[in-house]
Amino acid sequence: MNFASDNTAAIAPEILQGIARASDGFALGYGNDDLTQKVARRIGDLFGREAAVFFVSTGTAANALSLAQVTPPWGAVLCHAESHIVTDECGAPEFFGDGLKLIGLDGEGGRLKPEAVSAAIEKYSGHRPHQVNAASLSLTQATEAGTVYRIEEVAALAAAAHAHGLKVHMDGSRIANALVGLNASPAQATWEAGIDVLSFGATKGGALAAEAVVFFDPKIADTMHERRKRGGHLLSKHRFLAAQFDAYLADDCWLRLARHANGLAQKLGAGLAAAGFPPVWPVEANLVFVILPKRIETKLKAAGASFYARNSDSLPAGRTIGHDEVLLRLVTSFATRPDEVDRFVDMVRGG
């Protein structure tokens, strides 16, 4: 019953095989190998346009490098107050961005609203050079709350940003989970809706450690090679980053794995609801948030269940966490088994 994180899962067998397959003979280092070139083109094809693709090994690196590329040191990144870049990256965006500022905005269920973004842009425009000015917007898809922006919501947010010259970044560490729910193409979900640069995650989806930064306008990526290198993020045996994506994308493996994870999240959410504990937010990806009595939490832990308690300032209006309650974040992955879900729900139902 491991629901702690999708990164507690191992490597998906398809990807492990891909790594093994690539471990054959010699190949140029630092991304000059054929496989890297091939997979970069493949990602361009997947999104239906020319793109500049940079592989790195962590999501934090992907996000921080992306944001630094589209935000000057005296610029601000607008983002959700509970987004990963704000709460869980130990200042990596500020470090890579030489002191740029993250402006955390509120929004229910981890989602930003265009009005809030527009208001923040207005607040962080002008009064130069005294005030940092908004330079970019970062959206997380799926969000840290397990919700998914509709395509038209992304488009409205991006339009609000573009209207004032901001670039739009998407933290897609769970982009596969979002796509499965959206029933949209990668292109529709990203650049067609206004995304300029995507952190395309594979690690949470099943890779060992592989993320791709995808610039939909290669021109804005012109100094990314140097930025990645001096960040220590240019792997020498680079083919193995590409190999992970190669296997991940082959035969829709990535969507199949995400569909599995999402399906079990749905099952988990439905089970909890039936047990009297409806998820706090709609279950649209592979995360389920639920408020449980602490008593049940204790029982679950005693039974070996693994998960994290969270706080949130973006609960639905009216929802609060009682003194003897706790907000749990439950994450499913390609490796989660239905029987674990059943067992977990049974224990909750048992009270």
Add this chain to the structure above:
Amino acid sequence: MNFASDNTAAIAPEILQGIARASDGFALGYGNDDLTQKVARRIGDLFGREAAVFFVSTGTAANALSLAQVTPPWGAVLCHAESHIVTDECGAPEFFGDGLKLIGLDGEGGRLKPEAVSAAIEKYSGHRPHQVNAASLSLTQATEAGTVYRIEEVAALAAAAHAHGLKVHMDGSRIANALVGLNASPAQATWEAGIDVLSFGATKGGALAAEAVVFFDPKIADTMHERRKRGGHLLSKHRFLAAQFDAYLADDCWLRLARHANGLAQKLGAGLAAAGFPPVWPVEANLVFVILPKRIETKLKAAGASFYARNSDSLPAGRTIGHDEVLLRLVTSFATRPDEVDRFVDMVRGG
């Protein structure tokens, strides 16, 4: 005939199996898993003392994080003018060190001399706060020239540094190759000789992407967790970094692989010498530098040989590269085959 770099090799089979073995079930992320703890202890045991061990995925990250940890932004790192940190890391040490300065010193065959270090320390001491002051010394072992510092040379250099309060870093991306030649224990080659922090490389030795920063005094590592995280270098599925080291160190795999590489470098060097082209520097690790007529270089390339030409300001006194000559760097690895060496030497001999 791939002699371009030891990072053009694939993953050593033992390490690939180690990764596969670790890809089983769930494990806590971010280094909180059992395997990471176990392998960190194992590395401490290998060096015969308590140590603070941090795994990362690139040598540049290992070096830059190490140096930033022991050098203030207004400090200088003394190092060889042709060391990797100076010539091949795109300013990563300066970036992670918030503007620290690298002072490249001359030295034949990639090796620093204690007198040069002492003179530099004298030059970069005092005149504060106008001048950056020497704060650390970085040695590369084996050096970029394929030479190896004797234990007593390391000790003399470290003593010169410690006498003025500098910390001593060793870039050990090829530490295994050095140890094989030195016939010394890991402890003797590092902290017993005065090394304070080691970039312990495994990638060039056969790993996919795994390096360990080893602080022999855990106290100087106190903020390394945050530094690594905000550098984007804390892998979520961290067990797979540990797994690579686990396999690499098991049954002396690392030394066996290095011995293979070094042996073929010796063979290559001896063959070239016999053909009338003695290596420029003694072949003490897995690199061979040789000056060849451009005519032969052309022929080798036409035959599919892969290698890089280099420049160097640290040639032995009197050695020069003629107008129609070229200095080649030839690197062997665990994956190099004897017949490749034979074929290469035959072609050189053929003229």
Add this chain to the structure above:
Amino acid sequence: MNFASDNTAAIAPEILQGIARASDGFALGYGNDDLTQKVARRIGDLFGREAAVFFVSTGTAANALSLAQVTPPWGAVLCHAESHIVTDECGAPEFFGDGLKLIGLDGEGGRLKPEAVSAAIEKYSGHRPHQVNAASLSLTQATEAGTVYRIEEVAALAAAAHAHGLKVHMDGSRIANALVGLNASPAQATWEAGIDVLSFGATKGGALAAEAVVFFDPKIADTMHERRKRGGHLLSKHRFLAAQFDAYLADDCWLRLARHANGLAQKLGAGLAAAGFPPVWPVEANLVFVILPKRIETKLKAAGASFYARNSDSLPAGRTIGHDEVLLRLVTSFATRPDEVDRFVDMVRGG
């Protein structure tokens, strides 16, 4: 009728004379002159204890250098959401602090409450190394809203911070104005109440450009010399920074000038209140905030009055700015004349 800012005033005559007096003969540069030493000691005496004093020429430099000295790059500075360091320094604290994070907290009238600080400390503690942790607290005295913390309020805030190991910084660009209102000694208002480092402003009080960073515990200032120098803030003809403070502090000049400014702010506030427009916050220093009909604002501007309109999220409960109203910030200084205040109030009263 210039109420735009206290930095629109010229140099106070006493200070200009001080500069002229110091411009005599040769003196060592970079702070090694006798006058600098003397004035630094004098500031220590003023505060009744040994202190490490560093002169710089701007308040932004004083604040950013102070905060960088007490906050690691992976640390957070707690401060008011509308403090100068957040809204008007273009990311200087983040720049000097190599990416540190400012956490802006709410608080009516520009003032923080201990409970809010304690809650923020709890939120920004632990979860390391993923989350930046609170490392310092910055208070502005007098605040940007023209209010003044009571001594016991400062003490309670500092105690909340110290309880968790945070250092406490005071942005005292208007410390003289605060002291005049508090009727407290410099020692009581700062280190006796728990302040660790003070940006001691003189520019707004009447200097050309002079601020002193005062560390009440010299040990935490150990690398400040280098930090100031590489920030470009070590003036070569340093004696002229000291000379400004020398004249500013002589014969209580600084308090006399501040008393003048505060007195006219009181007069202005009382006049506006009598005219039916009571100041938004109590007038405790040299700033008056008032909500006026836009119609009157237009008339004032037409008559040559100079001031800035502001927004604020820290209005008293219930106070709002109507659609046809505007919040004005009116600042007095040593150079403000009573007749300007009278004329301004008359115009407002005229409606």
Add this chain to the structure above:
Amino acid sequence: MNFASDNTAAIAPEILQGIARASDGFALGYGNDDLTQKVARRIGDLFGREAAVFFVSTGTAANALSLAQVTPPWGAVLCHAESHIVTDECGAPEFFGDGLKLIGLDGEGGRLKPEAVSAAIEKYSGHRPHQVNAASLSLTQATEAGTVYRIEEVAALAAAAHAHGLKVHMDGSRIANALVGLNASPAQATWEAGIDVLSFGATKGGALAAEAVVFFDPKIADTMHERRKRGGHLLSKHRFLAAQFDAYLADDCWLRLARHANGLAQKLGAGLAAAGFPPVWPVEANLVFVILPKRIETKLKAAGASFYARNSDSLPAGRTIGHDEVLLRLVTSFATRPDEVDRFVDMVRGG
């Protein structure tokens, strides 16, 4: 007999009067005042073209901000190994440039040669993204050795840089002294010879603290406002920076003061030569370098003479400093008196 530095002098009376004159009434802060606008235009006129002018209070700030503006963090600045930016700014260029690298080149008498610059450009070009690439060239005029580049030398150096896309910076902390010797117009000595950005110093020439960064192509200055502000270098009472330049430039005051300083340096150099101690380098500005027996140095100090001993690796071929000798740097300024020079020379002659 103060020959320690031109920054040990006081404020030139003309400039002090200028400050006093500007200290009258209210003026907008942060450079929005009329005087700043006027003086910026005046500087443009002085150079005979449109220019973007930014005032700051230290030479280190002027240099570091300039270099950061024309060099990316992964770029290198080529400069003399003994230039002020390398030896005396405590890493300010690296700090403001987010880790850029200074490449110190050799050159006799503090002067770079075009061939050395071209060779360095070739060395620091390509091999991207592993190696930092040369992005700018910084020349000091007059040099730290007291020599002055001829116009055609500047032009040749700038041409070598421009041929490969580098920008050219001039550290003109002593530009007035250079111009006096060159008998050239400011335009001829700078942008007409290929300078892109100038640190135009006034402090060493007689100001309290005033330097102007002059971009001859305003387009490359587009983010300089923010860079200066977040560096803490935007003075609030900004008119007083402008006032210093206003007085300094009026009626050729700056050139008159420099001519005085240069004349006394000539006199000093000639006197020392006649005494048997010819200056090490030609005396072309306001610095004289001379090798003296330590015995005489001791005597001079005992008599109250003030100066610094230096080391240099750029001595003329064949010149060395004997065991019982010392290399003295003697600096004259607007405040130096002829009788001090006479007395100094007499003492040297006395042996």
